[in-house]
Amino acid sequence: MKKSPQQEKLEALLKSSKFSMCGFMGDDKRNLWEVIDTDATAIEKLGKKQEEIAARMQHLTDLAASGLGDWVQVGKNLQVSADDNRGMIPCPWPHHKRCLKRITTARHSATGRTIRWSDLNIHLIKEHGFFEGRGSPFRIEPQELVKIIFCE
Amino acid sequence: MTLSSHMIHLMVILFASIFTDNILLARFLGMCSFLAVSRQVKTAVGLGLAVVFVMTCTVALDWLAYRYILQPYQIEYFRFILFIVIIAAFVQFIEMVIERYSPVLYQNLGIFLPLITVNCAILGASLFMVIREYTLLEGIFFGLGSGIGWMLAIVAMAGIREKLTHARIPKGLQGPGITLIIAGLMALAFIGFTGVLSGG
Amino acid sequence: MGTTAVAIFIISGVGAFLATLLVFAERVITNYGDIEIDINSGEKKFTVKGGGSLLETLNAQKIFIPSACGGRGTCAYCKVRVTEGAGSLLPTEEPYMNAQERAEGIRLSCQVKVRNALKIQIPESLFAIKEYVCVCEKITDYTYDMKQFNLKLVDPPTIKYTPGQYIQFLAPAYEGSPEEVYRAYSISSDPADKSTIELIVRRVPDGICTTYLFDHLKEGDRVKINGPYGQFLLRDTSVPIIFIAGGSGVAPIKCMLHEMKNAGNTRKAIFFFGVRTTKDLFLIDEMKNFEKELAHFTFVPAVSQPEEGSNWQGVTGRVTNVAEDYLKKQSDAKEYEGYLCGSPGMIDSSIRVLTACGIPEEKIYYDKFS
Numbered sequence A: 001m002k003k004s005p006q007q008e009k010l011e012a013l014l015k016s017s018k019f020s021m022c023g024f025m026g027d028d029k030r031n032l033w034e035v036i037d038t039d040a041t042a043i044e045k046l047g048k049k050q051e052e053i054a055a056r057m058q059h060l061t062d063l064a065a066s067g068l069g070d071w072v073q074v075g076k077n078l079q080v081s082a083d084d085n086r087g088m089i090p091c092p093w094p095h096h097k098r099c100l101k102r103i104t105t106a107r108h109s110a111t112g113r114t115i116r117w118s119d120l121n122i123h124l125i126k127e128h129g130f131f132e133g134r135g136s137p138f139r140i141e142p143q144e145l146v147k148i149i150f151c152e
Numbered sequence B: 001m002t003l004s005s006h007m008i009h010l011m012v013i014l015f016a017s018i019f020t021d022n023i024l025l026a027r028f029l030g031m032c033s034f035l036a037v038s039r040q041v042k043t044a045v046g047l048g049l050a051v052v053f054v055m056t057c058t059v060a061l062d063w064l065a066y067r068y069i070l071q072p073y074q075i076e077y078f079r080f081i082l083f084i085v086i087i088a089a090f091v092q093f094i095e096m097v098i099e100r101y102s103p104v105l106y107q108n109l110g111i112f113l114p115l116i117t118v119n120c121a122i123l124g125a126s127l128f129m130v131i132r133e134y135t136l137l138e139g140i141f142f143g144l145g146s147g148i149g150w151m152l153a154i155v156a157m158a159g160i161r162e163k164l165t166h167a168r169i170p171k172g173l174q175g176p177g178i179t180l181i182i183a184g185l186m187a188l189a190f191i192g193f194t195g196v197l198s199g200g
Numbered sequence C: 001m002g003t004t005a006v007a008i009f010i011i012s013g014v015g016a017f018l019a020t021l022l023v024f025a026e027r028v029i030t031n032y033g034d035i036e037i038d039i040n041s042g043e044k045k046f047t048v049k050g051g052g053s054l055l056e057t058l059n060a061q062k063i064f065i066p067s068a069c070g071g072r073g074t075c076a077y078c079k080v081r082v083t084e085g086a087g088s089l090l091p092t093e094e095p096y097m098n099a100q101e102r103a104e105g106i107r108l109s110c111q112v113k114v115r116n117a118l119k120i121q122i123p124e125s126l127f128a129i130k131e132y133v134c135v136c137e138k139i140t141d142y143t144y145d146m147k148q149f150n151l152k153l154v155d156p157p158t159i160k161y162t163p164g165q166y167i168q169f170l171a172p173a174y175e176g177s178p179e180e181v182y183r184a185y186s187i188s189s190d191p192a193d194k195s196t197i198e199l200i201v202r203r204v205p206d207g208i209c210t211t212y213l214f215d216h217l218k219e220g221d222r223v224k225i226n227g228p229y230g231q232f233l234l235r236d237t238s239v240p241i242i243f244i245a246g247g248s249g250v251a252p253i254k255c256m257l258h259e260m261k262n263a264g265n266t267r268k269a270i271f272f273f274g275v276r277t278t279k280d281l282f283l284i285d286e287m288k289n290f291e292k293e294l295a296h297f298t299f300v301p302a303v304s305q306p307e308e309g310s311n312w313q314g315v316t317g318r319v320t321n322v323a324e325d326y327l328k329k330q331s332d333a334k335e336y337e338g339y340l341c342g343s344p345g346m347i348d349s350s351i352r353v354l355t356a357c358g359i360p361e362e363k364i365y366y367d368k369f370s
Helices: A005-015 A032-045 A050-065 A119-128 A142-149 B003-020 B031-036 B041-070 B076-101 B103-117 B120-131 B136-164 B176-191 C002-029 C054-060 C099-104 C124-128 C208-216 C247-262 C284-293 C319-329 C344-356
Strands: A072-074 A078-090 A098-108 A114-118 C034-039 C044-049 C079-084 C106-108 C118-121 C130-143 C146-155 C166-171 C181-186 C196-202 C222-229 C241-246 C269-275 C297-303 C337-342 C364-368
Touching (some): A050 A072, A050 A098, A050 A119, A078 C181, A078 C344, A114 A142, B003 B136, B041 B076, B041 B103, B041 B120, B076 B120, B076 C002, B120 B136, C054 C079, C099 C106, C130 C196, C146 C208, C166 C196, C181 C196, C196 C247, C241 C247, C241 C319, C247 C337, C297 C319, C337 C344, C344 C364
Parallel strands (some): C034 C118, C241 C337
Antiparallel strands (some): A078 A098, C034 C044, C079 C106, C079 C118, C130 C222, C146 C196, C166 C181, C166 C222
């Protein structure tokens, strides 16, 4: 099926490596809507909503940011830290959204598992339901994410 | 034929091509872009306007080419090639003009123009014009009506699909599946107009 | 036979006619001719060939407008004020403009096409921006994620900049990153040496440019930079200075300290340098040297979470708290000028601390990593 020009432009931007290494799509061969649909189904199975996940991520990032790079204890099992990097990264969707290159790392102390996300990841999940394509360095696996950030 | 009855005849052609003989929903021409570019009303309106404009102009150009080039030499069987070449050249030309003189219009509409070259509804309208032996004026009204009819259908579809984003659609039917079902239902509704007006 | 030949002839003729018409139309319609661009009301004028985007046209005239996305209309860095001749705002620009910018005629220069005479306004400082070809002279490892790069300028051979400014580094395409990208880094070198640019860079996890710098760039390689940019400058006053920096934020401050040393500046200055663990500490010896060479300079490294068994003898605590404790003990705390460089979080809390100690906000200068 032919794609609309807007969609083509968006997919080209997502594949472009101007902003994010390997592009937001990584080496994923699926098209954008397939990626989004698959992850939406995955989080539905986990009983979560994308807004809920994004809100939790934002909350953890805010807590971590107050630590200025140090580990901050959240609840019993979770530690988070946020790390700022120079520059801003724009959202590839056609609206003016730029995020700090802040990377939050969450560590589950019992299992030692960690997961990291950038401020842009939060925005992409909240507004676009996009967890990035497989092979992208900032791809987030919904199951893994939910397991860590919603742990008790 | 008096002037007013002539006017009425043209109006009949116009409205017939919009409603009873809708090129998209009664003839199923131009389905590809109809399915692909009907996600949002805004883009559907853009593409629809481009189709209205191009269809009206190309029907007129093709009529002239048919009447003054193909008919005199009795090579009507070349109309497919000639019409397509004329449509392609016209779209290219219009794209250049719009880009040069109206960047805003170009941004809104220009990106749809290349899509239109391969829209079978445009060629279809020119071929119907030949089959039905329209005069130039009739042809123009027919092209205009067909374009408006196509736009009406795609905008209606985009409106429905925008609402559909809030609906729970079974997974297997999402995307093209549900769109085709809706197109079928819309076509049924339009077929209800059959016989109300007869433009041919 | 005859009719077939005629038919073929006619159809080919029509095709050829339309093709000629299009070629001719393209010549006439897309030829914008020579167009005059007027910068800052007559300060600079040049005549260019129309048809290209304003961004690339200015670039060709050696005027560098910052841009990160390569003319795709996404990064919105390339904003320029066009007072005449740009036409109305394009749909591709709309999302990036607020009401005030619309009223002022701010445009994305990558989207504006040069089609008729243009009058534009750009900041004076952009004229000084040039592109430099350099050779990577030396790479120094500081910590596990911090390196220093010394770039020797080749063409042009010297650069003029004010301490505190930054340059944009062009990372060429490499495996895993098929497009070239620009990223900004502060200059940390001694401004007396006009032929070298020194950068202190911290590795960004999976960052395009830092991955290039850390894993691909080798000594002797040719690279391109452009600059200088930025307004984070040392003000010419005599009041005491408090510097606060974290991580690679030390770079512009090191540059300022060189400048103070070169000028024999005797201002009282204290520099709080915050890191997380002792492993993150670097440049300690250089800073100790500045303490010796500058009349009234003190260097205070602060480690917020020293590892167990690291035997850290210095100050422990968050850099903002350490700076606060110091200022509270100063009777003239209100007199200080604050210079901050680091993450937005660190800068925001530093501003809170400094203003709480009575330093007016307009006396606090900073370079947020953004």
